Amino acid sequence: MKDALQEDTPRKAWMSLLAKAPEGRAAALLDAAMTRPAFTWLRAPEIGSTMVRARAGATGAPFNLGEMTVTRCALTLATGEVGHAYIQGRRKADAQAAALIDALMQTAMADRLRGSVLNALSREMEAAKAARAAKAAATKVDFFTLARGED
Amino acid sequence: MxxxxxxxxxxxxxxxxxxxxxxxxxxxxxxxxxxxxxxxxxxxxxxxxxxxxxxxxxxxxxxxxxxxxxxxxxxxxxxxxxTTLPRFGASLPVETGAMACDRRISATFKDLPGGQILGPTFDYTHRLLDFKLAADGEVPEAPSREAATGPVPHVTGFLNREGLIEEAPLDNTPPPDLTREPLEMPANRALRLQALTRADEGFTLGLAYSTQRGYGRNHAFVGELRIGSVPVEMEIPELGFAIEIGEVTLTECETVNQFTGSKTEPPQFTRGYGLVFGQTERKAISMALVDRALRWEELGEDNVGAPAQDAEFVLYHADNIQATGFLEHIKLPHYVDFQSELELVRKLRREATAEQMREAAE
Structure with missing residues (x-):
């Protein structure tokens, strides 16, 4: 089932974005942008896990940290494009929307979806991250010297 | 029977x-x-x-x-x-250096690049019951301030530059997995870290505290404690490249431990490592202290016989599901076992009584 698509960097970026999107958001943006096309399942949505790994001392030998839930699926459009999704959590509807968007991004619909789905998702998620980072920044300590004892 | x-x-x-x-x-x-x-x-x-x-x-x-x-x-x-979930694979090791930090503090360096970020912490609260929480109420929005962009470097990197702390050299040995193979001794560090990150918080805390009180003391400073989210990246076989499949919040603790050197290692600072799912600070610090105590052998330190140095003791008793399973099973019916014990005690008593009577007769 290996895809022939060579230029995987933009695809990697949109698949990563879709995997991290808040629940229901990608589906809502997709439905607002267009009517969903017909498709057939290559692999119906399936819930499983991924073992998350980390490194000892952050940079050393890898170890198994624990698992996370993941939903995956694969589908093909009537025009032949194959869409995949691997997304965090137990979210079959979101996996379906993510795989559909992945497939549609390989069609002439790509520009439209980039604007109305991917860019919108990316803006929302960056805004949420920035708001959190700004709250963290507000708790940064500004040390000042009261007195120096070296007379 | x-x-x-x-x-x-x-x-x-x-x-x-x-x-x-x-x-x-x-x-x-x-x-x-x-x-x-x-x-x-x-x-x-x-x-x-x-x-x-x-x-x-x-x-x-x-x-x-x-x-x-x-x-x-x-x-x-x-x-x-x-156990009911099919496993799709393993992720690439998460990059905690690229963490979006909610909290990041160091007890060893006051003015570290990136600063001391307190985050949503209980530290500095007065531990007085807040009766306002017993009534409904809106919480005011927390203040914001412009945030610096870019990754926040690990504190141990600064000590590494002077060569004063042991390195954690990159290594890509596939780690053992105790969810697939039974935990066996000797356990390498990767296996110990897997067991510790899922270990009971109370047990890990108690062991870590015992090292501070002198049972295998290792003089830990919290070099860095950070809490935040990191992306999880996995190779997708049907695509032939890796994508981010989600994000997890982690707590990471790196301790810097005094070390006067041994037969094999020069005097330098050594490291303990704790990394735990979620905002789980007490557990991550405890894990780092216990990890460091268990490293005595590879650092050429003496085994002083402290509980926290005994990998078999620590790892075989740290899992609260194994522990509670074995502990709580003794409340389930043991009628037959107990019947045989009862028979045995009666027999021993009969024999003891007979012995006493014989002695009394003599």
Missing amino acids: YVAVKGGERAIENAHAWLAEERRGDTAIAELGTAQIREQLSLAVNRVMAEGSLYDPDLAALAIKQARGDLIEAIFLIRAYR
Whole structure:
């Protein structure tokens, strides 16, 4: 089932974005942008896990940290494009929307979806991250010297 | 002898029905939703994810509700559920250096690049009950300030530049997995870290505290403690490249430990490492201290016989599901076992009595 698509960097970026999107958001943006096309399942949505790994001392030998839930699926459009999704959590509807968007991004619909789905998702998620980072920044300590004892 | 008995079915069914009713409590009080648990008891959710060894806040919240707030029971539910999931693969090692930090502090350097970021911490609170929380009330929005962009470097990197701290050189040995192969001794560090990150918080805390009090003392400073989210990247076989499949919140603790050198190592600072799912600071610090204590052999230190240095003792007793399973099974019927014990004690008493009577007669 290996895809022939060579230029995987933009695809990697949109698949990563879709995997991290808040629940229901990608589906809502997709439905607002267009009517969903017909498709057939290559692999119906399936819930499983991924073992998350980390490194000892952050940079050393890898170890198994624990698992996370993941939903995956694969589908093909009537025009032949194959869409995949691997997304965090137990979210079959979101996996379906993510795989559909992945497939549609390989069609002439790509520009439209980039604007109305991917860019919108990316803006929302960056805004949420920035708001959190700004709250963290507000708790940064500004040390000042009261007195120096070296007379 | 094995005796099969029946007859408990109705009692068990009725006990389950009563359990459900007691779980619900007074129906005049609004029922707790799992989303409320996920959002408002998030540190309990984090502990269940960490020790259940499955990152899924919704499932952890459900488990806490089902377990009536008994976190070890909730962890048990998560561990049981986990075994039903097909495993799609393993992620690439997460990059904690690229963490979006909610909190990042160092007890060893005051003015570190990136600064001391306190985050949503209980530290500096007065530990006085806040009766305002007993009444409904809106919480004012927390203040914001412009944030610096770019990754926040690890503190140990600064000490590395002077060569004063041991390196953690890059290594890509595939790690052993105790969820697939039984935990066997000797356990390498990767296996110990896997066991410790899912270990019982209380047990890990107690062991870590014992090292501070002198049972295998290793003079730990918290070089860095950071909490935040990191993306999880996985190679997708059908695509032939890796994508981010989600994000997890982690707590990471790196300790810097005094070390006067040994036969094999020069005097330098050594390191202990703790990394745990969720905002789980006490557990991450405890894990780092115990990790460091267990490293005595590879650093050429003396085994002083402290409990925290004994890998077999630590790792075989740290899992609260194994522990509670074995501990609680003794309340289940042992009628036959006990019957044989009873026979044995009666026999011994008969013999002892007979002996006494014989001595008295002589």
